[in-house]
Amino acid sequence: MNRLRVQLILAFTLVVLVAVGAIAVLIIRTTNTQFRQYITHSGMQASGSGLERLVAYYDRQGSWEGVESLLGQGVVISGSRGVPIKGMSGRSGWPVEQLDVILADASGKIVYDSDGKAEGKKLKSGERAQALPITQTDAVSAGEKVIGYMLLSYPSGLDSLGQLEQRFLDRMQRILITGAVLAVGVGLALGAILSRSLTAPLQRLAAAARAVAAGDLNHHVQVEGSVEMVEVAQAFNDMTSALGESERQRQNMVADVAHELRTPLTVLQGNLRAILDGVYTLDTAEISLLYDETRLLGRLVDDLRELALADAGQLRLNLRPTDLAQIIHSTTEALAPAIEAQEVTLTTQESDDLPRVQADPDRVAQILRNLLLNALRHTPAGGSVTVTAEPIQNAVQIAVADTGEGIDPADLPHVFERFWRADPARARTGGTGLGLPVAQSLVAAQGGSLWAESTLGQGSTFRFTLPAL
Numbered sequence: 001m002n003r004l005r006v007q008l009i010l011a012f013t014l015v016v017l018v019a020v021g022a023i024a025v026l027i028i029r030t031t032n033t034q035f036r037q038y039i040t041h042s043g044m045q046a047s048g049s050g051l052e053r054l055v056a057y058y059d060r061q062g063s064w065e066g067v068e069s070l071l072g073q074g075v076v077i078s079g080s081r082g083v084p085i086k087g088m089s090g091r092s093g094w095p096v097e098q099l100d101v102i103l104a105d106a107s108g109k110i111v112y113d114s115d116g117k118a119e120g121k122k123l124k125s126g127e128r129a130q131a132l133p134i135t136q137t138d139a140v141s142a143g144e145k146v147i148g149y150m151l152l153s154y155p156s157g158l159d160s161l162g163q164l165e166q167r168f169l170d171r172m173q174r175i176l177i178t179g180a181v182l183a184v185g186v187g188l189a190l191g192a193i194l195s196r197s198l199t200a201p202l203q204r205l206a207a208a209a210r211a212v213a214a215g216d217l218n219h220h221v222q223v224e225g226s227v228e229m230v231e232v233a234q235a236f237n238d239m240t241s242a243l244g245e246s247e248r249q250r251q252n253m254v255a256d257v258a259h260e261l262r263t264p265l266t267v268l269q270g271n272l273r274a275i276l277d278g279v280y281t282l283d284t285a286e287i288s289l290l291y292d293e294t295r296l297l298g299r300l301v302d303d304l305r306e307l308a309l310a311d312a313g314q315l316r317l318n319l320r321p322t323d324l325a326q327i328i329h330s331t332t333e334a335l336a337p338a339i340e341a342q343e344v345t346l347t348t349q350e351s352d353d354l355p356r357v358q359a360d361p362d363r364v365a366q367i368l369r370n371l372l373l374n375a376l377r378h379t380p381a382g383g384s385v386t387v388t389a390e391p392i393q394n395a396v397q398i399a400v401a402d403t404g405e406g407i408d409p410a411d412l413p414h415v416f417e418r419f420w421r422a423d424p425a426r427a428r429t430g431g432t433g434l435g436l437p438v439a440q441s442l443v444a445a446q447g448g449s450l451w452a453e454s455t456l457g458q459g460s461t462f463r464f465t466l467p468a469l
Contacts, residue, residue, distance in 0.1 A: 008199070012191025016184050024180040028173055054103075055136050058147050064111040067103060071112060102151040104131070111148075127151055201225045205236060217244040249418075257304065257419075264293040264300075303434035307418070310441035317360045317445060321469055324357055324364070324389050324396055325350045331368045332387065335376075343381040351390040357466040363442045364466070367450075370435040371400040371462050378404035378460070395448065396468050401461040407454035415452050416440045439464070 057070050103112040108123040123131065131149035138145045204221055211219040217240055223233040271290055274280040309315040328348055332339075339346050357364075368387070375385045383403040390397055407415060414420045418437045443450040443464045454460035 008195035009188070009191055012195065013184075013188055016187030016191070020180045020183045020187070024176055028176055031169070031172055031176075051134070054134060054150075055147070058134075059136065064103065064105050064148060068112050071101070071103070071114075100153050102127075102131075102153075104128075104149045104151070106146050106148060108149065123149060123151070197225075201229045201233065205232065208236065208240075212240055212243070217247055257300075261297065261300065264296045267293050300434070303438050306438050307434065307441060310438075310445060315441070315445050317363060319358055319360055319446065321356045322359045322361045322364060324398065324466075325354055327361055327365050328368065328387055328389060328398075331365050331372065335369065335372055338373075338376060339385070342376055342379070344376060344379050345384040347384065347386045349386065349388040353391065354389055355391055355396060355468040357396050357468050359446050359466045363446065367439045367442050367464065368398070368400070370439040371464075374435055374462070375400055375402035375404070375460070378402060380404065383459075391468060392465070394468055395465040397463055397465050399461055399463045401459060403459040406456040406458050407452070407460055408456055409454075412452060412454055416450070436462075 053070065054067070057067060058064060061067075101112070101114045102110055102118060102123075104110045104123050108128055110118045110121050110123060113119045128149060131151040133146045134148040134150055135144040136147050137143070201221075201224065208219050208221045219240060220237045221233045223230050223237070225233070268290055271280060271286065275282050275286065280286050306315070328350065332346055332348055336346075372385065372387070379385055379402040385403075386399075386401045388399045388401070416436050418434055440450045443466070447467045448465040450462065450464035452460060452462050
């Protein structure tokens with residue numbers, strides 16, 4: 001019962017049964033009523049001398065006033081069946097008290113009712129449509145005009161149908177019931193087919209999901225069916241593609257992390273082994289070398305932790321109004337010794353109307369420091385690094401430009417990938433390979449964006465924005 005296909009079939013069954021059942025009952029009742037009315041009124045079309053006497057009475061009186069005295073004298077309204085009016089003696093062999101009669105004037109007001117219940121009331125629209133118009137010749141126009149209406153009916157409980165008519169009505173009811181049963185059967189068959197077509201893509205999707213859960217991240221489902229099913233299939237395929245790409249990046253990252261950790265660990269282990277074996281003496285220079293390798297390991301671990309927190313959306317930020325000019329000055333001053341040692345010229349340019357930004361000052365300093373260290377690594381002695389800050393629309397843009405070797409256009413889209421390596425000419429010297437990805441994650445967490453521009457052989461420019469106050 002919990003399977004969607006079973007529920008759909010049951011739902012189709014219920015809808016078809018209710019709809020066909022309601023229609024069948026309505027048709028049977030309407031046919032029964034209308035057919036009986038037709039038979040009754042087709043056999044009670046007033047004609048003959050009785051109707052002529054009513055017209056003659058109206059001609060003499062000019063109205064229907066006192067017509068009950070005429071009807072009480074035994075005026076017989078006969079038709080194809082020759083049935084008498086209730087309260088009159090019949091001439092056709094039908095029992096007395098067989099018919100009810102209502103006589104109304106031209107306006108529809110009832111002037112005579114054999115039951116005595118409706119006199120003085122108006123004929124309803126349905127009753128007027130079923131009534132027999134009584135007409136006389138108009139002396140002025142020589143046309144026929146309606147002077148009244150006569151409504152004949154059988155008393156409730158009396159059946160006006162003969163044997164042939166009843167057989168016809170029974171046959172019609174059997175045809176309707178048979179048609180209803182066939183309609184239900186066809187509806188159920190179509191419901192089963194339709195439910196199968198609706199659930200088949202879901203079953204394939206479930207099988208694909210189980211395949212993905214088992215580790216097959218390249219599994220895709222066929223995009224077909226309704227618009228909704230096509231959207232679900234496309235979303236599933238996009239998801240598996242994203243999962244596959246994430247798994248590939250994870251595997252590459254694990255391999256890169258292992259490689260990055262292995263290099264300093266190998267240096268540490270080799271040097272320590274050499275010291276223990278007496279190859280190297282334990283002096284300040286050797287200790288300094290080992291200390292540099294531990295610092296590299298520490299930076300690598302810190303960068304990996306920053307990226308992991310950013311990916312999980314758990315990076316802690318202390319956003320507040322921040323003066324970018326002050327951060328630029330303090331960061332460049334802290335890196336001044338390294339800049340002087342590399343014989344690189346550093347220039348800063350801030351706009352006079354530089355607004356404050358909504359940012360974390362420590363994280364902004366970390367972003368700027370990573371970009372400056374990246375620029376210094378790729379700027380030869382005698383080159384220059386320029387830091388600029390200027391307002392643009394609702395943000396402030398900071399740019400770090402160098403005069404290094406630049407980046408090949410084919411490599412430019414990959415500069416923010418973790419542990420990415422270009423050709424040997426741009427190989428890392430002293431970095432962890434995570435500075436740019438960390439900077440990009442920190443900028444994005446503060447509502448900004450970071451991108452790179454470069455011309456091969458002329459240098460590179462890294463720009464990032466932060467929302468202004």
